Amino acid sequence: MGNEFKRIILLKGFQYISDYQFSVIKCLLAKDLRLTSKMQDEYDRVKIANLMEAKFRGPACVDKLIELVKDIEEIKDLAKTLKNEKLKVIRRSRAKEATPVKKSKLNKLSPDQSTSTTLKALGPESIKDTPVKEKKTTKTNESKRMNLKKEQSQLPGLLVTSTQSTESLPQTPQMLPPKPSSSSSTKKKNDIATKINDLKRKTVSQKQSQLPGTSATSTCPTGSSCPVKSIPPPTPSSSFSVKKPRLKAVPKEASREEGFQRGPKEVMVLKATEPFTYDVREGKRKMFHxxxxxxxxxxxxxxxxxxxxxxxxxxxxxxxxxxFGRNGFLEVFHASSVSDVNPDRKMEISKSLIQKANATPKISHLYSQALGTFVNGVFLVHKKLVSNECIYYEIQDDTGVMEVLVYGQRLTRINCEKGDRVKLICFELALSGDKRQLRSIIHSFIKVTKARKSKEQPFNPESYLET
Structure with missing residues (x-):
């Protein structure tokens, strides 16, 4: 069965990706498969598939490839094809295993045995719906009701009504009318009634004492219930006569919109990167964030x-x-999509909102974010590892560390070393093995601020953001 999954990787996975994309996948698999730089250069698709099948047994090797391709923007649709092919193999395998077992069991068992065995195989949920279960349940309920009637008949002062429904539990038994009591019993009743009234008065007085403008003193006579008087609304004082404006909640994350949006949406520009070439293959396409x-x-x-x-x-x-709204970004393609507004237009944006928009997320916060989230921020480079066409950085702040994977000539040629401050824009939060990492995509942007040779000052990410 392992060979079938390996065949899926070769025919449905590796066959439809370019050499560049295959080199990216080798780079992502380097740690799991222990690929040296030489192995990454020399190993072809067949050798990588063999290593994947040996490392990730059975369907796990296809799952690993699905995990990798779904995070690569250009080939993420391939993940659905691989999932479907994996399910086909699993269904075929289960069908082959189930057919001979069923036939052999039916041939050996007698009709009565086969019925009970079939019920057991179906599990407890299916047995619930069979007539056998219903008979047992009915007998159990009958025995319970009989026992209950016997117990009730033995209790003094209880009436058991014969009109009670057989399907419901017995209601509260009715008490027989008490026999005329002596003067001592009447005195006890009066004492109890007095205590109840005292308790009511105390409860009402406590509630009144907690309300503004009421007196906690009770004027009710002994033995009577105290009605709650209506409370007149307090007169508003001068200090509360002027309503204060409600403070707007500041969002912690960038707002999202999905699909085509007609607009117009009036906004204030907070910052922008310089334009950069993100794709050199098709006419050097450019963009900025x-x-x-x-x-x-x-x-x-x-x-x-x-x-x-x-x-x-x-x-x-x-x-x-x-x-267009997509993946947490607003995407603008045409010059006509952006226009000036009236020069007199004013927009009051709070300092706290601007701070949130410019803030760098804490690394500990990134571990709680959903995979696929895109991250912007300025981080301190703690380590650097060059591996063929990929570079691994380890970023650090006062809450933790995280790995950053950068691939592609445009980004790997940027000079960034240990101790530098690196601004990451549009980096995707992904999973590598059992740990999280930030991974570059085709639209990612990097800007490096070199470490000062003099005594280093405490790191403040906000000071490295563009105005």
Missing amino acids: ATVATESQFFQVKVYHVDLKEKFIPKKIIAISDY
């Missing part, structure tokens, strides 16, 4: 028309129309 805000929300924006950079000026108010 930006952060914008309304008075109550902030958004991350991908702009694919670099001439719009002149409109994305910090503190400028613009209107965005005909854009």
Whole structure:
């Protein structure tokens, strides 16, 4: 069965990916398969498939490839094909195993034995619905009711009614009317009634004492219940006559929109990166990232028309129309999608919202975020490891450490060393083996601030963000 899963990897997985994408997958598998740089250069698709089948037995080797391709933007749709092929193999295998076993059992067992065996095989849930179970349940209920009637008949002062439903539990038994009592019993009743009334008065007085504008003193006569008087509303004082404006809650994360949005959405630009080439294969396509805000929300924006950079000026108010919401970003493709607004337009954005929009998430917080989340922030580089076409960085803050995987010539050629501050924009939160990492994609952006040679100051991520 292991060979079938290996065949899926070769025919359905590796066959439809480019050499560059295959090199990325080898880079991602380097730790699990213990691939040296030489092995990553020399091993072809067949050898990698053999290693995967040996390391991840059975369907686990296909699951590993699914986990890798779904995080690579260009081939993430391949994950669905691999899942379907894996299920086909599992179904075929189960069908082959189940058929001979069923036939041999039916041939050996007698009709009565086969019925009971079949019920056992179906499990407790199926047995519940069989007539055998119903008969047992009925007998059990009958015995319970008989025992209950016997016990009730033995108790003094109880009446057992014959009209009670056989399907419901017995109701509270009715008490026989008491015989005329002596004067001592009447005195006891009066004492009990007095205690109950005293308790009621105490409860009412406690409730009244907790309400504004009421007196806790009870004026009710002994032996009578005390009615609660209506409380007049307190007169508003001058200090509370003016209503204070409600403070708006500041969002902790960038707001998300999905699908095509007509707009227009008026926003203030908070910051923007310089344009960069993200794809050299098709006419050197360029883009830049930006952060914008309304008075109550902030958004991350991908702009694919670099001439719009002149409109994305910090503190400028613009209107965005005909854009797409996807993966936590607003995506702008056309120059006509961004326009100026009235110069007199004002937008009051709180300092706390701007701080949240510019903030670097704590590494401990990233471990609680959902996989697939895209992360922006400035981090301290703690370690660096070069592996063929990939670079592994270890970033660190006062809450923990996390691995960052960077691949592709555009990003691996950036000079970043231990001790530098690195700004990461549009890095995807992914899983590598049993640990989390930040992984670059085609739209990722990196900017490095070199470490100072003089005595290092305490690290403040906000000081490295663009205005």
